[in-house]
Amino acid sequence: MNHDVRTRPLSPTEARVLATLMEKARTVPDSYPLTLNSLQSGCNQKTARDPVLNLTEAEISEALDELRQLSLVFETSGGRATRYEHNFVRAIGVPEQSAVLLGLLMLRGPQTAGELRINTERWYKFLDIASVDAFLEELQDRSDEKGGPLVVKLPRAPGAREQRWAHLLCGPVDLSVPTAATAGSRASEDELIALTRRVAALEDTVEQLQNQLNDLRQQLGA
Structure with missing residues (x-):
């Protein structure tokens, strides 16, 4: 498995799909594994993403197919919609x-x-x-x-x-092009972590509500 990943680097779309599954498994476990709809929302988030992308369902589906072949993603059945989960730790061996x-x-x-x-x-x-x-x-x-x-x-x-x-x-990675430096913050690390936790809690609540709404719409056929 390691050899496959090293000889065939992931595309940016595959990396975004895989990392989004990895994130949501930890931040919104109640909604995980993810439906294609929820995965698309996560991939295209405007916050905590660099770069911000606008991936279509077709692009995400294609990436999922490729990731499945590398054993990095599994498809699970449950409920009305197909759901997806990552297998990163075991597949990569870290x-x-x-x-x-x-x-x-x-x-x-x-x-x-x-x-x-x-x-x-x-x-x-x-x-x-x-x-x-x-x-x-x-x-x-x-x-x-x-x-x-x-x-x-x-x-x-x-x-x-x-x-x-x-x-x-x-x-x-091209090491000849240094990345731009971020502006220094006067806030202490503890203050930034506390703020991060507060924002994360709010984001989690909104995301869980959005996922529940999406699931309800699917059940109603909307």
Whole structure:
């Protein structure tokens, strides 16, 4: 399985579909596995996505077919609609913490260890930045026998204090083009994490209501 992924990098659409399933499994477990409709909404979210995409159902269905062939996604039957779930941890052969970091990198692009610690709050609560760094370095030093490195540390961008990390699931990254530095925040890390939790709770509530509404519409044939 590792060999398949390494020799056939994921397309950006496949990466978005896979990472969205990984995210929703943790953030809205009551609505998971996802229907195609819910998956499309998640893939095309305007927040917590970089880049923002506008994928059609056909594009997502095609990506799901490809991901199924790589054993990265399973189709499950239940209720009236077909649902989908990811198989990332087992298929790629990485710990849950590493999968969380890779999922966030696929959804939101290159990030520093500090940004990843804050952004993964809804998925997994890392003890500190050092633990995030440790898992990233393990992914970077991954042996060829296991499929090779899955992340790379990018050159420091002009004006940036920390280097960012990028995933390699879609193939090599151009290291000659530094990513733009994000503006520094005066808020402490604890304040950002607290704010992230509050926003996440609101987003989860809205998403669960939206999924319930979508399911109700399907049942009524609307």
